[in-house]
Amino acid sequence: MATNEIMEQLQIMMNIMEQFPTVDKVTEIIDERARHTEVLIENTVTKRIDSLFDGYKLTHEKQFELERKNEQLMEMIKDLQNRLLILESKIA
Numbered sequence: 001m002a003t004n005e006i007m008e009q010l011q012i013m014m015n016i017m018e019q020f021p022t023v024d025k026v027t028e029i030i031d032e033r034a035r036h037t038e039v040l041i042e043n044t045v046t047k048r049i050d051s052l053f054d055g056y057k058l059t060h061e062k063q064f065e066l067e068r069k070n071e072q073l074m075e076m077i078k079d080l081q082n083r084l085l086i087l088e089s090k091i092a
Contacts, residue, residue, distance in 0.1 A: 021029070
């Protein structure tokens with residue numbers, strides 16, 4: 001009778017032990033989650049960073065273009081002011 005009880009207890013303990021993952025299984029789960037995280041980063045974060053960089057680059061190029069256009073307009077204003085002064089001096 002004691003032997004049967006010991007065997008039953010051992011069987012129960014073995015069933016309980018089978019429910020818990022082994023170290024290899026835990027390592028496998030961690031590796032799988034790490035791969036999943038890497039793929040997530042590559043597919044979402046990297047694309048978003050690239051998009052932000054492209055937007056920044058486009059904004060910088062547009063700003064440079066507007067600054068150049070502003071300089072041209074300022075030169076035109078100076079030229080027109082000089083021409084106006086010449087015409088005013090001829091009238092006076």
